[in-house]
Amino acid sequence: MAARALIAGNWKMNGTQATAKALAADLAARCNTVPMLPRIALCPPAALLGLVASTISGSPIALGAQDCHAQQKGAHTGDTSAWLLKDIGCSFVIVGHSERRADHGETDILVKSKAQAALDAGLMPIICVGETEAERDAGKAADVVRRQVAGSLPAGATAANVVIAYEPVWAIGTGRTPTPEDVRAMHAVARETYAVGRSDGADVAILYGGSVKGSNAKVLLALPGVDGALVGGASLDAADFWTIIDATPRR
Numbered sequence: 001m002a003a004r005a006l007i008a009g010n011w012k013m014n015g016t017q018a019t020a021k022a023l024a025a026d027l028a029a030r031c032n033t034v035p036m037l038p039r040i041a042l043c044p045p046a047a048l049l050g051l052v053a054s055t056i057s058g059s060p061i062a063l064g065a066q067d068c069h070a071q072q073k074g075a076h077t078g079d080t081s082a083w084l085l086k087d088i089g090c091s092f093v094i095v096g097h098s099e100r101r102a103d104h105g106e107t108d109i110l111v112k113s114k115a116q117a118a119l120d121a122g123l124m125p126i127i128c129v130g131e132t133e134a135e136r137d138a139g140k141a142a143d144v145v146r147r148q149v150a151g152s153l154p155a156g157a158t159a160a161n162v163v164i165a166y167e168p169v170w171a172i173g174t175g176r177t178p179t180p181e182d183v184r185a186m187h188a189v190a191r192e193t194y195a196v197g198r199s200d201g202a203d204v205a206i207l208y209g210g211s212v213k214g215s216n217a218k219v220l221l222a223l224p225g226v227d228g229a230l231v232g233g234a235s236l237d238a239a240d241f242w243t244i245i246d247a248t249p250r251r
């Protein structure tokens, strides 16, 4: 693994104040029982960030948001700036998730500007890329990931300030995962693309996301070039999420 592994839970649009507090408190309590944890981040819905921040306060768990706006402030109803996310205690922000690319028409150019805003605010963007099933079937998976990585990385990206997440769209929420060989190959594509014009390609953290569960985490997280996981559904269950954390190779 290139960097200290990161296991991030993307809660998506799930939870209430009560369930979020219980889940975050459960995970924070488990952290006390284990030495040598990977980096852990929870990415709740925006309205629950403050509650989760106070619940995990004093624990090694970091806070992440699921999106940010590219501007620092202004007339952007419903949006949240990276600066406000930093101010309320976030360390990470997911940008370019395939659900935002699909639901909100986010392009590589927009994702890049959001990632830049995250860097400017002192947040670490988790930049998501990944092909659709049609793109994979057409033999274009590597091309798509090359284009998304090259197009979404902000100018000042280094291994110390960005994380990339490879999430094949067809594996998200479906229970299907690519073969270990495909995961390894796609992470290599993402890493090679990141490394064009950069000298720290070996160090950039590249997470795998898409139907990661307690039952498959050990195999996926042991693959060369996989530096952690971005977990959706399984991150809503403390025991399952903890199994994934526990399956992460310790370094």
Ligand code: 13P
Binding pocket: 010, 097, 167, 171, 172, 173, 174, 175, 209, 210, 211, 212, 230, 231, 232, 233, 234
């Ligand atoms: P699932 O783990 O539910 O497949 O979601 C993955 C994901 O989209 C994380 O960002």
